[in-house]
Amino acid sequence: MTDIRVPNLGESVTEATISQWFKSQGDAVTADEPLLELETDKVTVEVPAPAAGTLSEITVKAGETVEVGTLLGQIAEGEGAAAAKPAEKPAAAAEAAPAEAAPAPAANGSTGAAPTEVRVPALGESVTEATVSQILKKEGDSVAADEPLVELETDKVSVEVPAPVAGTIASLAVKEGDTVEVGGLIGAIAGGAAPAAKAEPAKAAAPAPAKSGGTGMPPAxxxxxxxxxxxxxxxxxxxxxxxxxxxxxxxxxxxxxGIAAKEAPAPAKAPRAPSATGDAEREERVTMTRLRRTIARRLKDAQNTAAMLTTFNDVDMSAVMDLRKQYKDTFEKKHGVKLGFMAFFSKACVQALKDVPAVNAEIDGDDLIYKNYYHLGIAVGTDKGLVVPVVRDADELSFAGIEKTIADFGKRARDGQLKLDEMQGGTFTITNGGIYGSLMSTPILNAPQSGILGMHRIEQRPVAIGGEVKIRPMMYLALSYDHRIVDGKEAVTFLVRVKEAIEDPQRLLLDL
The missing domain is CATH 4.10.320.10 (E3-binding domain)
Known part of the structure; x- marks a missing residue:
């Protein structure tokens, strides 16, 4: 007998509710076939069969709440495998009925070898599941090695799963919209690419769905x-x-x-007074993407968990702007990247984090973890939502190294090509609302970090300098911080250190 138990459901999740059983007691099952569905307060998870056989016992019913590790049922091994054997008989009887057996190899391109399984790859630290956003190939299609088969969407990025070998799609075990766990079965590829002569009729026989601009990709x-x-x-x-x-x-x-098209004729409606029903007809309900749901959850968790406060200061950008104006052409010619403000602020933050280590720390239970490394998260806005790639060991990078890394992250973020490990492990975050025109804001913490710096737009303002009023390019800075870790004095000190470094950039060169 093989036990079926409630799997690990993720950090801090200890129980789930059985929403439905897909199999009944006595049913034959194959390995990795979904048996039941569990629902937690965060996600819905399918529990696969750990072995082939017969579902001999179900110990809990739909609707019951179970804890991680609870016994759900048992599989009597052997019966399921035996049940699968009749499917092998036509192949064994190929000599007796060659006309009936011949189409099977042609359908999947198999040469007799076992199909190669395609499974959900590792998705990065703490990521255990993903949603199948697109299926790029269908059963019977020929594929080349490393050609994308499906696209998975996690709470952070979209990931394409490539074909591990060349061949023909023998089966697909998932549908678009399914939630899959790491290691879960996606499908199988019959080894050896199908001959071109046999593949063409199959493609010609199936009418193609509406293509996206003639590229062959179906629309989302x-x-x-x-x-x-x-x-x-x-x-x-x-x-x-x-x-x-x-x-x-x-x-x-x-x-x-207003592209010309055959619009479906709207049914005639009698005139009526404005009402809530009329407003509803002009609304559009769209399911949030996994990324948007996660952003919403994480931001709300940060508010609920941290004792978050924000302190402000302003900074005179004259010195940095003059330095940048003087050297930007030479810098770009030598390093192949533009000299922006982010490198200055990154270096200034690293200096301030060294002086005020609490801002670079985090809470873990009853412990404080002080981090003696400086991985800066740089917030990047995309059409799918905010992502925060991490510039690792920013203290060891030159100005050019920081600018190159940030430029690369920005481009790949907009193209949806960031890797999961590039958005993990940050110790402090910088966000620049100034590029959208923000004058002042209170940035929200990127948990579990204890600090985030908000930059804003630069504008000419009158300031008092040496008893005289002068017009200077000024920027408001905001530091949101977790008051459980960072005291007010430390927060203000941190922001003053950043201000001093930006107003006198030579301090960055002299490590002051």
């Missing part, structure tokens, strides 16, 4: 829904997604521009 489900409702087809819209896929934003933009 949300985009297809919007297009269908508007009476448009995907080939009328230019896609901006990967490989030209039409995204929902593309569809909405096309609809707003």
């Amino acid at each position: 489900p949300s985009a297809q829904k919007a297009l269908t409702e508007a009476g448009l087809s995907a080939d009328q819209v230019e896609g901006t997604g990967k490989r030209g896929q039409v995204l929902k934003g593309d569809a909405l933009a096309a609809i707003e521009k």
Whole structure:
């Protein structure tokens, strides 16, 4: 007998509710086949069969709440495997019925070797599951090694799963929208690429779905829904997604521009007074992406958990702007990257973190963890939401090294190509609302960090200098901090250190 138990459900999650069983007692099951679905306060998780056999016992019913490790049922091994054997008989009887057996190898391109399984890869530290956002290949399609098969969306980034070998898609075990765990079965590839002569008829026989700008990529489900409702087809819209896929934003933009299309005739409606029902008809309900849901949850958790306060200061940007103006052309010619303000602020923050280590610390239970390394998170806005890639060991990088890293992160963030490990392990975060025109804001902590610096727009303001009023380029700075770790004096000191370094950049060179 093989036990079926409640798996680890993630950090701080100790119990779940059984929302449904997919199998009944006595049913034959195969290894990794979903048996039941568990629902926690965060996610829904399918529990796969740990072995092939027969589901001999179910110990808990749908609707019951169970803890991690609880026995859910048992599988009697052997029966499921035996049940699968009749499927092998046609192959064994190939000599007796060659006409019936012949189509099977042609359908999956198999040469007799066991298919190669495609499984969910490791998704990074603490990430245990993902959502299947797109299936790029269907059963029967030929694939080359490393060709993308499916796209998975985690709470941080989208990841393409490539084919481990060349061959033909023998089976797919997932559908778009499914939630899959690390190591879960995605499908199988029959070894050896199918001959071109046999692959062509299969493709010609199946009418292709609406393509995205003629690229062969089907539109995203949300985009297809919007297009269908508007009476448009995907080939009328230019896609901006990967490989030209039409995204929902593309569809909405096309609809707003009024692209000529066969609009579905709206049923005649009698005139009526404005009402709540009428407003509802002009609303659009869109399911939040996993990334947006996670951003919302993490930001609210930060508010609920930390004793968050914000302190402000302003900084005269004259010295940095003069230095940048003097050397920006030479800097770009030598290093191949523009000299921006982020390198100055990154260096200034590192200096301030060394002077005020509490801002670089975090709480872990009843302990404080002081980090003697400086991994700076740089907030980057994308059309899918805010991401925070991490510049590791920023104290060891030159100005050029920091600028190159940030420029690379910005480009890949907008293209959705950041890796999971590039957004983990930050000790302090910098966010620049000034690029959007923000004059002043209170940035929210990027938990479990205890500090985040907010930069804002530079504007000419009158300031008193040496008893005289002068016009200077000024920027407001905001430091939000966790008051459980950082005292008010430390927060103010940190911000003053940043101000001093920006107003007198030579301090950065002299490590003052």
